[in-house]
Amino acid sequence: MGTANDSSKDISDRLAEKHPKVVFVLGGPGSGKGTQCEKIVQHFGYTHLSAGDLLRAEKNSGSENGIMIQNMMNEGKIVPSEVTIKLLQKAMLDSGNDKFLIDGFPRNEENRAAFEALTKIEPEFVLYFNCPEKEMERRILNRNQGREDDNIETIRKRFKVFLESSLPVIEYYKGKGKVREIDAAKPVEEVFKEVKDIFNPKVPKVPKDENVEGRCMCCAIL
Numbered sequence: 140m141g142t143a144n145d146s147s148k149d150i151s152d153r154l155a156e157k158h159p160k161v162v163f164v165l166g167g168p169g170s171g172k173g174t175q176c177e178k179i180v181q182h183f184g185y186t187h188l189s190a191g192d193l194l195r196a197e198k199n200s201g202s203e204n205g206i207m208i209q210n211m212m213n214e215g216k217i218v219p220s221e222v223t224i225k226l227l228q229k230a231m232l233d234s235g236n237d238k239f240l241i242d243g244f245p246r247n248e249e250n251r252a253a254f255e256a257l258t259k260i261e262p263e264f265v266l267y268f269n270c271p272e273k274e275m276e277r278r279i280l281n282r283n284q285g286r287e288d289d290n291i292e293t294i295r296k297r298f299k300v301f302l303e304s305s306l307p308v309i310e311y312y313k314g315k316g317k318v319r320e321i322d323a324a325k326p327v328e329e330v331f332k333e334v335k336d337i338f339n340p341k342v343p344k345v346p347k348d349e350n351v352e353g354r355c356m357c358c359a360i361l
């Protein structure tokens with residue numbers, strides 16, 4: 140009979156076999172992660188997995204973790220890694236795709252280390268939506284998505300958690316040269332222009348036979 144550990148190893152192994160390509164999408168609450176992810180999905184064929192949305196669905200499904208998730212979210216606190224990672228792994232396997240935008244995760248160093256240890260997946264890069272707090276606050280208070288945590292008291296707690304716990308994750312990946320930072324205070328379409336350039340890097344076209352200087356020595360000699 141399998142134990143809980145066996146099954147989590149099993150799901151990790153099955154996922155690793157697919158060699159999934161992962162982009163972490165990070166930024167404060169209201170920085171535009173969800174909006175931009177939808178546009179990336181349309182243009183570049185990724186599957187969008189919002190950790191917050193997966194946790195909300197888990198809470199609403201009446202699972203045994205439901206009350207705990209609800210309490211953590213209402214306080215703007217970070218749900219234990221193993222809960223979120225299991226949901227992400229299941230969603231990745233169920234999708235059938237091999238390219239993922241993981242939005243709103245990892246939210247702290249523990250999330251990051253646990254994800255790496257369990258899945259052995261390294262992100263291709265981290266898309267970081269940098270936005271001033273005043274603008275994020277304005278957007279959240281205007282968006283009216285019926286979220287219990289979109290009230291000023293919880294928003295302030297979420298900002299604090301972002302600064303204290305999530306920014307260090309971004310710093311960690313900066314140290315690895317993996318952060319692609321976007322000025323997220325601009326209007327949606329302008330932000331998406333920058334995003335597109337990151338997913339679709341413009342490679343300068345060099346006419347054939349005229350780029351000898353640009354070649355490495357062995358090619359130039361040949």
Ligand code: UDP
Nearest residue numbers: 168169190191211212215216217218243244
């Ligand atoms: N959350 C969490 N772990 C995650 C993602 C979300 O614990 O990996 C919880 C946390 O309480 C957070 C809330 O879910 O404040 C809402 O997250 P979401 O990403 O939906 O909102 P955002 O902060 O991006 O607006």
Ligand code: MG
Nearest residue numbers: 172173189191
């Ligand atoms: Mg979101």
